[in-house]
Amino acid sequence: METMGPSSKSKNNILSQIQNLHSEDLPYLERDLCFAEKVSLAFLLFGNTKANNLFALQKLLALYMNQNLVSDILFNFTRENKKNWRFCLIEALAIIKAHKVLRKLGVSKYEYEITFLPYRPETSLSIHPVLKALYFVCENLSQSETQALLCEVRRQIPGNNFNFSDSSFLEIFLLDWMTSSIIEIGEWPDDNSGSKKPNMKIITNFLKVYGKDTLKDILESACKYVSEKNERKEDARLVNDLRNLSIQSQYCVPTAESSSSYQSGTEIDYAEHDIYKLERGNAGFALIINQYEFYEEKDPNLRNLLPESPFKNREGTMKDRDALKETFEKFGYISQAKNNLTHNEILAIIRDYVKKSIIFDSLIICILSHGLEGVVYGSNSIPVKINDIEEILASSKELYKKPKVLIIQACQGTQMQEADTLECDSPMEYLKAIGLIKNESIKNYSKEIKANKLFLGDILTVISTVPGYASFRDKGTGSWFIQSLCKKINNFGHRKHFQDIVTGVINEVSGMKSKQNLCMVPQQRSTLTKSLWLPKI
Template sequence: MLTPEEPTGNLFSKYFGDDPIDKKKNRKERRVSTSVDNQRQRKTSSQTVRVYRGPGDPESLETNVFEPAHAENNKFHIDPENPGVVLIINQEYFYTETMKQYKKLLPDKSDQLEQRVGTEKDRMRLINTFKKFRFKLIVEDNIKHVDMIRVIRKTVASVRKESSLFICILSHGDKGFVYGANSCKVSVDDIQDMMCKAHLVSKPKVLILQSCQGLQCINVSCQNDDRDQAETVATDGPIKLPYTANLLTFWATVPGYAAIRNKEKGSWFIQSLCEKMESCQDRLHFLDICTRTSRDVSDKRWNKGPDEYRMCSEIRHTFLQDFFLPKMTL
């Protein structure tokens, strides 16, 4: 059970109602010395160059050279023993909140949000994938919007020795919002703000959203691609990104459109992301993994009567360094 951690300021009133609560530089002329020669030799060994002396020449060769010493500064330091914390919020069942103070947070339409059949597949796939990378896991199911706020704040505050933070939200959503189990909205902007605390400024933070950003589906002409039939598919239904360092937000779909979820296999987006993480591991940085996921998702098709639909994921980030996952355990 969560220990409530009361938000302050505008966030409290928005979601909880009105209740109170050098190295000095060497400037001398060039010197001729063994140490300088050694330094130059190390500096020139910073790339791989091919020396070519003509076709069929057996003396053609490759010279191996090391990466520059500063290359490590281009990567986040990830402790393989404490790579990060992952919070998974999985919303499958929904009801309509009856408290008057939360009425303004309910969907515009009076229809109750439907059960998200198939989300359990995504939940388990995320758990199994992040376990392989030795991440610390926190999983919450079917929680109200106020509990979403509390658990996000508590998780963010708990990240100390860990090298990164992931928050994965599987829910219904709309433009700029995701829903709690009580059908109350939580702003994605506010979630991003909660993730960007001073003690995490130099650490990679990733927000993954399997939810709609609208009601439309992208209609495409028929092609021979990876397709899902209408009876096995459902949808999870423009966000301003505040300036924050080292934050990546990966949406299942672009603003104005629905996110497609296979009721039997899980969502295209989460299943593809986990597959790419496991297959690429530490060979690609996470932004490239997201790009490959987006391409894979965009190749899929959903047949619905005479029409065919597709998805296009969206990536926004303020990463200042490359984020490589640790090697995966077997």
């Protein structure tokens, strides 16, 4: 069984190494840092408030004039952050790739990469997200582009007379701009930086003009994340008061429209510890794997897993993809759609998003494809076991005790035929006889269930149909299941437990019929240990 994240031994090692780090050791470690590394460290560690900006700026300018001076940047950081300095320092060292220093601390490259994800600009544990994004900007601008940015700021802010000219160290200029309020990184999380909302307009406009769209998106995404965090903090007192009441008060008292699952006036008996923490802006990713086109895998070792007849394109699936993306974004999720992935790419991207979810509250994965009992198909017509996907989620350290939702729109058998404009997501559309499966390799593959090995935790799996049966999709409007699910989430999102919403979907879809009087029944299975409520809109 493949596991995700660091082993328990690795995780315990890095934590113990961090705890064993003492402030008296830092001057010796700092000797192994070059000036450029000290600049980047000072920027990441002291960039959070104007007072710290000025302190770091003065230190760096003095060191620039005489780089033989003994520096005490790291030691001073411990005095400013008495509680959390160790974790912040290790993350900052990982971000700037200070491999030599980290090795001296007894932390391997694998350990700090898997713990802090330093090379992913969209994830940050202790370092201010906007500072991390700005560091990536500094690292990825050429010398000429950096000089152009400096000229642009001087043009727009003519009164800024900063007496420094070496464009090799953009972070030093950024510290000055933050001190002068030319840019604002926003408050994070309780550092009273002066401005609750980031203001990076002068930099993002420059990046747009110079075609640096990726860097612009990274910086804007970090700013948005910080802004949403601060908006939630404004309501923290009210939220805490509501949490002392019933869950009805916390997530709104059900209206007549949403009260079908509850008795009128009945208080729902949930304590706070019975509810997953799921905040808007920190909800996490909604990964949508959308399979439209299919081809036959050429690897001779896999051809026994191919269906005997090529798959048709899944017309109407774009409607489902767009509906899911729009629905989950409404509740604060970062919706990302990936189209036409092979069987290996499906598993790889799920692992990737699991790793990226370390700082988020949950993860939603939606797969829209052809399928057979227990499997979904890659674009190369090779099946992926649903159990394998669940196992990746269950064994992930990044999502330990966090809710994981797996939504699958795919057939789970062949016991239905096409109907007019309806298409069946079955991989056996060539069959005319109900229930016949000629390819025994596929049948045996899909039937392998690792029941004794699977230790699912905090997972809700929702599939469009029960085992053995097909799932219907309309070419023009999308699938019955996904369209019903999106409609009900939009209507009842934060007002009903997610499993109650799914139950409503099962009820609605099971009552639908095609012109040929065919029907389908979705299914759900859950190992959620708490109540799952989507964030309030």
